[in-house]
Amino acid sequence: MLRLGAPIIANNLALSGMSLTDTIMAGRISARDLAAVGVGNAVWFSIFLFGLGNLMALSPITAQAIGAGRQREVGAYTRQCLWLSQVIGLLAIVILLNAGSLLSLIGIAEEFRPLAADYAGAICWGVPGIFAYLALRFTSEGLGHTRPIALVAISGLLVNAVADYVLMYGKLGLPALGAVGCGYATAVTQWGMFLFMLWYVTRGNRSLYAPLGVFERFDWPSPRRLLEVSRLGLPIGIGVLAEAGLFSAAALLMGRIGTAAAGAHQIAITYAATVFMVPLGVHSAIIIRVGQKTGAGDHRGARLAGWTGIGLCGSIMLFSAVVLLLFPDTIVGVYTSDPEVREIALGLLLMAALFQVFDGVQVAAMGALRGLKDTTVPMAISIFSYWAVGFSLAYYAVVVQERGPVWVWAGLVAGLAVASVLLTTRLQQVTTRR
Numbered sequence: 001m002l003r004l005g006a007p008i009i010a011n012n013l014a015l016s017g018m019s020l021t022d023t024i025m026a027g028r029i030s031a032r033d034l035a036a037v038g039v040g041n042a043v044w045f046s047i048f049l050f051g052l053g054n055l056m057a058l059s060p061i062t063a064q065a066i067g068a069g070r071q072r073e074v075g076a077y078t079r080q081c082l083w084l085s086q087v088i089g090l091l092a093i094v095i096l097l098n099a100g101s102l103l104s105l106i107g108i109a110e111e112f113r114p115l116a117a118d119y120a121g122a123i124c125w126g127v128p129g130i131f132a133y134l135a136l137r138f139t140s141e142g143l144g145h146t147r148p149i150a151l152v153a154i155s156g157l158l159v160n161a162v163a164d165y166v167l168m169y170g171k172l173g174l175p176a177l178g179a180v181g182c183g184y185a186t187a188v189t190q191w192g193m194f195l196f197m198l199w200y201v202t203r204g205n206r207s208l209y210a211p212l213g214v215f216e217r218f219d220w221p222s223p224r225r226l227l228e229v230s231r232l233g234l235p236i237g238i239g240v241l242a243e244a245g246l247f248s249a250a251a252l253l254m255g256r257i258g259t260a261a262a263g264a265h266q267i268a269i270t271y272a273a274t275v276f277m278v279p280l281g282v283h284s285a286i287i288i289r290v291g292q293k294t295g296a297g298d299h300r301g302a303r304l305a306g307w308t309g310i311g312l313c314g315s316i317m318l319f320s321a322v323v324l325l326l327f328p329d330t331i332v333g334v335y336t337s338d339p340e341v342r343e344i345a346l347g348l349l350l351m352a353a354l355f356q357v358f359d360g361v362q363v364a365a366m367g368a369l370r371g372l373k374d375t376t377v378p379m380a381i382s383i384f385s386y387w388a389v390g391f392s393l394a395y396y397a398v399v400v401q402e403r404g405p406v407w408v409w410a411g412l413v414a415g416l417a418v419a420s421v422l423l424t425t426r427l428q429q430v431t432t433r434r
Helices: 002-029 031-055 058-067 071-097 099-106 113-143 147-169 179-204 206-212 223-257 259-295 299-326 328-335 339-371 376-400 406-433
Strands: none
Touching (some): 002 031, 002 147, 002 179, 002 328, 031 071, 031 099, 031 113, 031 223, 058 339, 071 099, 071 223, 099 223, 147 179, 179 206, 259 299, 259 328, 299 328, 299 339, 299 406, 328 339, 339 376, 376 406
16 A cells, blocks of 8 residues: 555645745745735635546546456546546636635735735636646556656646746746746646646556557547546545635635734645645555455455555554644744744644544545545535534634634644544445445
């Protein structure tokens, strides 16, 4: 599982490294730019993860088809998911171009709201590229060939860092665009990632991908296949959005409190998200292993893969929680020297240490269930845990009781704890029955 997941972990860390680079460079400009990138990215990332969740259906579909020896099906499903990726991308562009109205409706502070909307408008032009990349990525993941995913992401990290430096700070004779330049840099990187993956599938490793016949013919959208993908992928997308939306909603609640709180939340969530990329990579490996075992009819092996992944992810996040408790000052100092932002961020990191183990367990259990193509009940669990429990507590504490920023994260802890218990219970039920 570690051999399979290591390139995906590298991919996830590289993608998180892009957000880390954006945050650090924005923080060195001003608290206003940092807050704009944080809130604008909260809107974009929610949309991105919804699309990612829908397209993630291709991974268990591919894994189970390969386990059952049906390679030619994989190419047909990939072509349909490429169509689906562009439909999702078009909807995302419309939302991002109107982000200003959404932020105004939510009540984001006026001092940085226009800049956050401009950031979202800049990043939208890379959306068709990144969603097309995801369709090819999940095909490769389902095959169990994860190496190119890491190569693409590491290349993207380097491109993003250079583009950030040039566009945000105004190098090479270009104007300094600040947070907006960060959005354009991300868009350029997204198209680069797609083109790299397209080359790899068509030219870089033809012996592996040619038997799938992904690009050997042109297919119009197939309602039957798209419905099958959507029936599996839409609950995943909603479930991913439920979790990601909880964190985005937390960022927006911080935006109501003020610039310092929004900046501190961006620091804490960037660190937590960076560490989360490790169990998220294992989550993808769990989907592949469980899916391939299920396709081959080995239900005992599928169950073992799922529980192995849960133990692995829980251990990883326990180690991260210990690091957070021991070195909070050092971590915050990497991001900012602003004393007000620093003080708030220290309190949030301590709360992050509490929820990280729950976060690792729930994402591993979710991966096992997705590998089994069990997505509808986990979606309901996600919505209940993250919103009925997590967001409700955070909203009540901050909006009704007017408590401080740390209470937003107390809601996150509660939601993730409930999700981890319910999802592992569901996995136990499903695998016992099979």
